Amino acid sequence: MSTIPVALQADFAACQALASTHYENFSVLSMFIPRALRPHFAAIYAYCRGVDDIGDEFEGDRLKALDEWAHQLTLCYTGTPETPEFRALQHTIRQFDLPRQPFDDLIEANRRDQHQSTYDTWEDLLDYCRYSANPVGRMVLGLFGYQDEYRQTLSDCTCTALQIANHLQDISRDVVRGRYYVPIEDLERFGSSLAEYRTGVITEAIRACIRHEVERTWELFRRGADLEPTVPKRLRMQLRLYRYGGEAVLRALEQQNYDSLSHRPVVSTGKKVRIACKTLFKP
Incomplete structure (x- = not known):
């Protein structure tokens, strides 16, 4: 597997910092994950954590914020994302040919949380x-x-x-x-x-x-x-x-x-x- 491009290393580092500061029942980036995959795990975690934080904690218009999250996701597939976590995610998506549907589904879950x-x-x-x-x-x-x-x-x-x-x-x-x-x-x-x-x-x-x-x-x-x-x-x-x-x-x-x-x-x-x-x- 190729290394992370120099231009994206700071973006992936931001994702890894986020993953290391959130403690679930077990660490997201455990020792069992191959070292080469850990930056990509962190990129996916940053996406998932971000959409959940909007759905649970954002103090403004959550549906509007989720729409913006979806827009950044679209840019991962069709353009140039504007934030570090999405720039990292775009590289991961392209590296592993990840389909969009699972990412969209997480946004839908948080939309449901706003009315159900x-x-x-x-x-x-x-x-x-x-x-x-x-x-x-x-x-x-x-x-x-x-x-x-x-x-x-x-x-x-x-x-x-x-x-x-x-x-x-x-x-x-x-x-x-x-x-x-x-x-x-x-x-x-x-x-x-x-x-x-x-x-x-x-x-x-x-x-x-x-x-x-x-x-x-x-x-x-x-x-x-x-x-x-x-x-x-x-x-x-x-x-x-x-x-x-x-x-x-x-x-x-x-x-x-x-x-x-x-x-x-x-x-x-x-x-x-x-x-x-x-x-x-x-x-």
């Missing part, structure tokens, strides 16, 4: 994840040269599982923000309601509903794990790290009896180290 705060059914939530989570996995596969439907579908399972695990972990935060990612149909099935859920007080009905969502998410992780044997070792280890991290969130939820309304479950630093070691030494 509830999901009636599990299928509705999965459809949201199709836009908000699955594109990221498809971008990552693209960096390794995989754009076939089989691997992408398995990746979708893992990405959706990671997104839902994150939603379940952040229930207490999302309720305060007025976002509700537990399907209303499921709340009612277990004897609760959206109105009760909005109070932020755990009940046995809500606990049973969260447990149901955790069990569904475990199944998605199990299905997505079939992707790992089909890719090279370094990518397999990275995918496994993400999966183990998401599964650790589910275990943390189980350990506090499915109550993420009263207390946000966390994965301790010690557990993260053990997960990294497990990832490193598993064949």
Whole structure:
């Protein structure tokens, strides 16, 4: 793979700085990513982080800002982008022949967030994840040269599982923000309601509903794990790290009896180290 052009090195450095200052359950730029690919991972991360920040935190007209984000994306494919993160992204897109659709889908997810705060059914939530989570996995596969439907579908399972695990972990935060990612149909099935859920007080009905969502998410992780044997070792280890991290969130939820309304479950630093070691030494 060619090195980053001198004219773009500062742009990629800005993306890498952004990736290193945001801490998710696990670092985006882990040691398992081949060194030559790390700048491109950072460029994709900067794009994803940027569009999510607009959708969640921008204080002005978010829809207008998302339109401008989409315009810069268009310039990646048809012209000359105007900002460092998009100049870096354009090089990555061209280097790996990445299709536009996943990038557009992330913008669509954040547009939805501006007018939708509830999901009636599990299928509705999965459809949201199709836009908000699955594109990221498809971008990552693209960096390794995989754009076939089989691997992408398995990746979708893992990405959706990671997104839902994150939603379940952040229930207490999302309720305060007025976002509700537990399907209303499921709340009612277990004897609760959206109105009760909005109070932020755990009940046995809500606990049973969260447990149901955790069990569904475990199944998605199990299905997505079939992707790992089909890719090279370094990518397999990275995918496994993400999966183990998401599964650790589910275990943390189980350990506090499915109550993420009263207390946000966390994965301790010690557990993260053990997960990294497990990832490193598993064949």
